[in-house]
Amino acid sequence: MIVDFLSASASDVLGQVHSAAQIIGQSSLMGFVEAVPGFSSLTIHYDPLQADWPTMRQRVADIVAKAPSPKLPKGKAIEVPVCYDAEFASDMELVSRHCGLSTDAVIARHSQAKYIVQLIGFAPGFCYLAGLPSELATPRLANPRLRVPVGSIGIGQNQTGIYPIEIPGGWNLIGRTPLRMFRPDRHPPTTVAPGDLVTIKRISKDEFDAWREPA
């Protein structure tokens, strides 16, 4: 079941989605399996043997209607170390050409912006960050890479994000973080959650190599 949320502003929609996800998750709804937030929708997986579609739709509608005023969860602030060395920035030239900015200008704008985690999806721990300065928006690669290295920072249209594991991907790579974004041995397994406020700490290649994961 997919619940669509319509609202004037993107951050209101996201607030609606996440507050609904939280309320439904805590509601001990018969047949409920899990709720998966999208950018403007909430997908609810349920067991049709315990609750059929008309029943489930009615119950979810009742719960969502009673939800208090939607707000994005008050996120934690997190500083992500990013190295923009050429070695990690395979698509920097492409981005800088597309945006008509020097490499230094791209790095300065990207690293000084404040981001908010909108969504975790696509791959384990992959976070979509809103807040990319509009002058850095760059279309996705025509031919996605078969392997994007762990920790790569990419730009896809008007979003930026961090690849938590080695997977295929079509975003323009401009840097890399040594911070692990997905750890299946922890709960929650992701380092960031929707609503978290992300800032970037620019680091050198030496600092990247010397990075030790905080305990």
Next chain:
Amino acid sequence: MARTCVNELLVVRAGLCASVQDLGRWHFQRFGVAVGGAMDQESHRIANMLVGNDADAATIEIAWFGSAFSFAEPALISITGADLQPAVNGVRVPMDRPIWIDANRTVQFQHVKNGCYGYLAVAGGFNTPQSLESRSTHVRSGLGGLNGRPLQNSDNVPIGAPTSLGRAISAVLKKNRSVSPAHSTDTKLPNAGPEHWRAANWFVDPGFVFEAVAGNAIQVVRGRHFRLLDASSQRRFWESEFTISQTSDRMGYRLDGPELHFVETVELLSAGVARGTIQLPPGGNPIALMADAASTGGYPNIAHIASVDFARLAQAQPGESIRFREIELAVAQRLIAERFHRFRQLTRAVAFRVASDVAS
């Protein structure tokens, strides 16, 4: 959590792709983690049922060909799903029934005769470490199985403790009374090899689960973006044959056929998807999302495969043609409820049969 390991499976030959699977990694999709799990969960369930396991015990899914295994200790096993012509030390063994196999005999799988995915269950289940509450191997995220990868030659896969039902089935087969192939009235079963293995003289008929659908069509429920297709694309979806592409895998089956198009470009924000969602990328060839599909996707959803027919689609080989037939959501939900009712009946029938064999 350390659990006693009572037996071990040795991977003699990994084959094309053999992996540990269960019913999937639920409750972590909001972290971007795919559900995964056995492609054909019905065959996985039957395999577990035959050795007295719970439905979510891990089995080994064998894709296409070439795998061979042996057990360190005698074991109670079952083989279901695609017919990979299983044999023990060169002698064919029957599928869809419990088999007691002696230590250090080799279970070999050859080329698939029909279907794609075979399942090997062992009493006690394959007891690899859980990651995010599941043993399912999801190769792309490196989760589950042994170190998040398919099995390799010389791997040792731990096996858990059998249930009391599993022990009872073993005991009956070891008694060699009325249950070894040599005593079976089924003349198709080989008489040779009771020193290596003994199979029950009863079996679960997979036809009981996979009832035929008229014209072999895959039943689907209309998706939310179907109405945005142009009229001739809507017609073509129901009337045409689609061929499963060679580039299909555990993530998705690409469907070659007439191209389908929307009246106008549909721009969507990523939203949740599930196994069975049929997406339509801009190229016009639909993709049926399979077990390893991501938790979210950004392409329009034109249809959803009814859960009762998912396993049938999973077992369709690349190059095979399929058709779709529309059913209402309420019908799809009634069909899956009936399917699970059959599974409960089968589980009771297995327990009853074993109890009467023990008593006789």
